Amino acid sequence: AVVSTQSTGSRGAPSNHLSRIGFFKKVSYVIGGLNYSLNDIENGVLRGNKKGMIDLTRPFSSTDPRLGVAVKEVDPRIHFALNCGSKGCPPIRVYSADKLDSQLTRATKSFLVSGGCEVDGESRRVSLSPILKWYSSDFGKTEGDMLKWICRFIGATEKGRLLQELVDTKQYRIVWQGYDWGLNH
Numbered sequence: 001a002v003v004s005t006q007s008t009g010s011r012g013a014p015s016n017h018l019s020r021i022g023f024f025k026k027v028s029y030v031i032g033g034l035n036y037s038l039n040d041i042e043n044g045v046l047r048g049n050k051k052g053m054i055d056l057t058r059p060f061s062s063t064d065p066r067l068g069v070a071v072k073e074v075d076p077r078i079h080f081a082l083n084c085g086s087k088g089c090p091p092i093r094v095y096s097a098d099k100l101d102s103q104l105t106r107a108t109k110s111f112l113v114s115g116g117c118e119v120d121g122e123s124r125r126v127s128l129s130p131i132l133k134w135y136s137s138d139f140g141k142t143e144g145d146m147l148k149w150i151c152r153f154i155g156a157t158e159k160g161r162l163l164q165e166l167v168d169t170k171q172y173r174i175v176w177q178g179y180d181w182g183l184n185h
Contacts, residue, residue, distance in 0.1 A: 024037065024039045025038075025039050029041075034065060039059060040060070042078075042082060043055065043059050044059030044066060044070055045070050046071060046074070046075075046078050047071070047074050047138065048071045048072060048074050049070045050074070053134040074138045075104065076108075076135070076139050076149065077107065077108045078104070079132075079138065080107045080108040080110075080111040080131075081095060081103075083184075085184055086179075086180060086181045086184055087180040087181075087182045087183070088129070088130075088131075088180040088181065089131075089184065090110075090116075091110075093107060108153050109153045109154060112150055112153055112154050113154055113157060115129075115177075116128065117129070117154065117163070118159075118177075119162045119163045119166070121165070123173075124166055125173050125175055126163065126172050126173070126175070127176075127177055128146075128150075128175075128177060129176075129179070130177060132146060132150075143174055144167060144170065147163060147166070147167045147174075151167060
């Protein structure tokens, strides 16, 4: 978030969805002598060299030296810490290495509880942020796996108890929320 905010400040904010895509592929930083775009950092490093939501290929080829810094196992909580600058993104926060685990857990729970996951027990409908759809492979192999993953973070809430009941009975319908691509000033 700090990197994209700094880049937006120095280069100007993308004016539409297409320019936003280009922004994340073109804005780059030299780290350890190697060039990384914002897309490379998110999908190449933090997501273990997975394709981005609109990409046809992985960020790093098998001979790319940057592949050596890609995580081996994706921590899906990153999706609630990363911010592309749109209103639909999780809030911008500052993270520190010594508190990262607890901060990622707090960011995940906060995003899910404050609207990223809505549960209607009567209609058995689970309404989810499209962030979970776009990166669904990071949350499990099936929708049920994704919902079980969510329960780990919101289980102690009324919403979590309702969701767990729906998951246990396998009686739910997932709907995807709209996404606000407007610039988050």
